[in-house]
Amino acid sequence: MSDAAKREGDPAHDNSTIVAVLLAAAAVVAAVIGFRAALLGDSGSDTFHTAVREDVKRGNSIVEDARFIYEEEAPNALSVAVQRIQAEETEREAKSADPEVRDLVQTEASKHEGILGIILEASAIASEPNYARGDGFDVIDRLADNRAETPELSGLDPDATADLGIDRSRKATMLVAATIPAGLAFLFGALAQGFPTRRRQFVYAGFGAVSIAVLAAILIEVLA
């Protein structure tokens, strides 16, 4: 008897084609799902890194704007406020002062007014009437205007970018999990070869597992 003839009579080799088809289908499904998972995972990872980059950009711009306003512009504005208040209070005192010293007090008030006139124009906050508030100035309003000058930085939302990365990465690992039924199909395919008497059941179960893998991948792709 030839080998081929022996194989035909051997139950282990009956319908072995269908087992091969099952294994090939499982491999193809696993490869396609794995490829999609790798693409999504890579995209998720890139998005995470983008979130960090955006956070660095936004953070630096916040720090620099706060430093500029509170260390450069606000102190100048405060100096203006100090001179103005001193000028007003000294002027007020001059009006009610003893006539002997009234001129001297008035001179002191003029000194503050003189300084005020010099430093007022140098202050970006104090020279802008919109920022005046009580005896001082609205520094927060000035900071908001300064931030608005760089909308490409103040408008960054790294949290949203990170959330997008989380979604993509989670979807990618869910797709990797969807290859487990394809692995199960391999198990059934191997058992079909090892247990020829139950081959039919194992093959059915194997194709069922492949179908589950495909269905799971589609559901993850559409719903997740």
Added chain:
Amino acid sequence: MSPVDVETAFPESPMSPRFRRRLAILVGLTALLIPVLSWVEAENDRQEEQSFVRGSRGALDIFVRIATTSPREQFAADALRQSLAVGAEGVSRVAGSESGLSLTYALALQEASARAERRIQKAGEQMSEAPGEDSGLDPATAEALDSGTAELIGLVAAQNAAIDDAGRYGTRQERGLYALGLAAIAASLLGLAGLMGESRAGRTALTSATVALVVAVGMGASGYVF
């Protein structure tokens, strides 16, 4: 020359049904184990990266909050100092004056200075106050400017926890990857066992593959236990 049938070109390796069943089960289990370990590796890699990103962004957030709040607080302190200096100047002038005209003059200026001190203090407080809800600032800047010490302590704890999480997930991921390698070795050994059949070498390959698979499962699971 007659054509060669690849199916029958080589004689099939001799193996008993028992050996065949054992081989089939191990091949199947290996095929199932590989995607499971791949998922373990991928999931923990994702969690590790996510934790690292959370930790990095947390560290940045802490730095930004400190670096943003400090100039505001420094400005508030400077404004207070400036107001006190104005008040102190008036008092010093009185203390340094003799009686008569100079004292009258000093007292007049001290009155003005005392009132100015209070107004400057108020102006400084107002200029250095934290942004309100309707400040017009973008939320990130408003949040950074309004950070307090208690908040920073919470952020530091969360940042440390994220880095610890990254370490834990990293260990699981590395062990999953190692287990995946062992599963691949087991698959190769099973292939060899299939080729060599139920010979001494074939049995050795089958036993080695079994051991490799058991170790792979243990290694993959160990990251969740230790």
